[in-house]
Amino acid sequence: MSITQISVFVESRPGHLTRTLEAFAEAGIQVRGFCAGDTGEYGIVRFIVDRPDAAMALLAERGAAARTSEVLCARLDDRPGALARAMVACAQAGINIVYCYSLAATCIALSVKDIASAEAALADADIDLVDQAELARVLAGATL
Amino acid sequence: MGTPMPAPDQIDFSALPIYLPEVECTSRERIRAIQLAKLIEQVGYTYARVPWYRDQMDALGVTPADIRTLDDVRKLPFTDKSALRETFPFGMFAVPMDEIVEMHASSGTTGKPIVVGYTAADMDVWSECIARLAQMAGVTAADRVQMAFGYGMFTGGFGLHYGIQRIGGMMIPAGAGNTERHIQMIEDYGTTTLIATPSYAMHICEVGEKLGFDWASSTLERGLFGGEPCPPRLKAEIEARMHITCTDNYGLTEVMGPGVSGECLAHRDQQHIAEDHFLWEVVDPATGEPVAEGEMGELVLTPLDKRGIPVLRYRTHDLTRVTTEPCACGRTLARMQKVRSRCDDMLIIRGTNVFPSQVEDVIGRIDELTPHYRIVVDNEGGLDRMTVEVEIKPEAFSDSFEEMSAFAREVAGKLRNVLLVTPVVRLVEPGGIERTLGKAKHVDDRRR
Structure with missing residues (x-):
């Protein structure tokens, strides 16, 4: 069980991220979560959107450097310690989280090398995992 | 039927014509001997007839007697475009005007035009150089060659025209412009070879495609390009879409016009220099000192038998590297890499x-x-x-x-x-x- 993440290569300059976001807005694509990191020169911005296929088609049409990858999506309980519990579950199973970011509401996206074992570790800890179809339901009314 | 050349390693070069094998395929020693004999004569001729050069050489304390080896060319002054401008229009001419049979001029976008005059002997050398590069591309007497350069003061039109006739090819002097008529003429007259700038060839290609002209089954076999640099990608695209083989050549009005060097089909990014007519040097543009063979530097040319306007050590401001390694096409004349940048870019x-x-x-x-x-x-x-x-x-x-x-x-x-x-x-x-x-x-x- 995983969801599709879209990563976009953008230069670290004013206005560059805007172009992608405006294109999404124009096409009515809902951003459910994102994270932007940079090296000082260029950045990789990662998005979780409601319609990944439509978003990728749009980016390809614009000639952007973008690709999809699968990430896990965990829905945490709305209480203190919930995030720690998810991390502990992975750590105890020896799973390294390459990067991780929160979506709208209490969902987090986790990038790991081996999705299946991370999924098993989180399921064992009773952490609620969300797939693409369910994400739409869970995050209805939470667009960034 | 257009049949483009195969890849260089699949070409049977022995089946392709070489215009002047006794020169183009001779030993390096013989080429150098020819160059030295001509250089000595040319320096004496120039010193005796062109006051501008006599003044320059006197100022450097150099006389024609100082030229005994090819390396001695370095004792001579460089010539820049400005010298030809200062002496506009005929100040550098070495012969009485009645010996000049044709004149041409550069476009003069950056000042007065550069005016050049050719004697009958100069015209003979020029058409021979063009004949060589046309045969490098496979042109023979059987070819029908359509001109899409403008005739006029520009050296490209007439230069190519005479050279093609020299090998017996049939010139179709269509001239520049009227693209649809060009395509009609290719179809009506069975044109095999198109002379054009690469960008105009691309335009002809596109217009033909829009008109539904089938380039694959046309008689056109090759393009001889010039007048502007030809980026490899553009050439590859024209070759693929028009189903032809395209070569280009190098030259500049100040030393003759097109034909200083031409592309053979073995090394598509290099051009054989007509070394028996042009002594080449490659120098560091900053110091004027020679660079090692094969190193990138500024091309400096001394035409060895130019009578109308002799020019010594002309600084082209074009960057290239030259190799004297033997070529698969059979020619032994040195090859210069196609010029893609100028010293001003360094x-x-x-x-x-x-x-x-x-x-x-x-x-x-x-x-x-x-x-x-x-x-x-x-x-x-x-x-x-x-x-x-x-x-x-x-x-x-x-x-x-x-x-x-x-x-x-x-x-x-x-x-x-x-x-x-x-x-x-x-x-x-x-x-x-x-x-x-x-x-x-x-x-x-x-x-x-």
Whole structure:
């Protein structure tokens, strides 16, 4: 069980991220979560959107450097310690989280090398995992 | 039926014509002997007949008797375009005007035009040089050759015209413009060879496609290009879409016109120099000193038997490298790499000469990058810093900072191996480097 993440290569300059976001807005694509990191020169911005296929088609049409990858999506309980519990579950199973970011509401996206074992570790800890179809339901009314 | 040439390693060169094998395929020793004999005579001729050169040589304390070896050419003064401007229009002519049978002039976009005059003997050399390059491309007496250059003061039109006739080819002097008529003429007259600028050939191709003309089944076999640089990608595209083989040649009005060197089919990025008519040198543009054979530098040309306007050591401001290695086509004449940049483009970075064309070569060989690039040079704490911006192709993007940084370092390493200067490589979004119409602005030197 995983969801599709879209990563976009953008230069670290004013206005560059805007172009992608405006294109999404124009096409009515809902951003459910994102994270932007940079090296000082260029950045990789990662998005979780409601319609990944439509978003990728749009980016390809614009000639952007973008690709999809699968990430896990965990829905945490709305209480203190919930995030720690998810991390502990992975750590105890020896799973390294390459990067991780929160979506709208209490969902987090986790990038790991081996999705299946991370999924098993989180399921064992009773952490609620969300797939693409369910994400739409869970995050209805939470667009960034 | 148009039958483009196969890849160089599949061509039977023994079946292709060579216009003057006794010169084009002779030993290096004999070429040098021919050059030396002609150089000695030409320097004496020039000194005796052109006051401008006599003054220059007297000022340097050089006389024709000082020229005893080919290396002695270095004792002679350089000639720049300005000399031909200062003496406008006929000041450099070495013969009475009634010996001049034709004149041409450069376009003069940067001042007065450069005027050149040819004696009958000069015309003979010129058409011979054109005949050589036409045969390098496979043109024979059986060919029907359609001219799409403008005739007129520009050297390209008449120069090619006479050279094709020299080998017995039939000239179709259509001239510039009227693209639909060109296509109609190719169809009606069974044209096999088109002479054009590469950009006009591309235009003819596109117009033909729109009209539903089937280039694959047309009689056209080849294009002889000139008048402007021909980027390899444009040439490849024309070859694929028009189903023809295209070559181009090098030359400049000041030393003759087209025909100084021509592309053979064995090394498509190089051109054989007509060495028995032109002595070449490759020098460091900053110092004027010779560079080692095979190194990049400025091409300096001395026409060896030019009678109308002799020119000594003409600085072309064109950058190239020359090799005298034997060529698979059978010719032994030296080959110059096609000129893709000018000295004015040269950058000196921490004392090392760097040419944008070197960056272009390296970038062009990296699959993950588009051909677009930009060089930014600035100075940080007294040290020159060179940044090369390159565009990654969308499919090469890896979604990992680690991999992208490693890739940028790899590109920097490949550039360093060629430039001998380590640049900072900055990855830019696809389309992130500005496209300009015409000459792309590749360099931003902020030290100035």
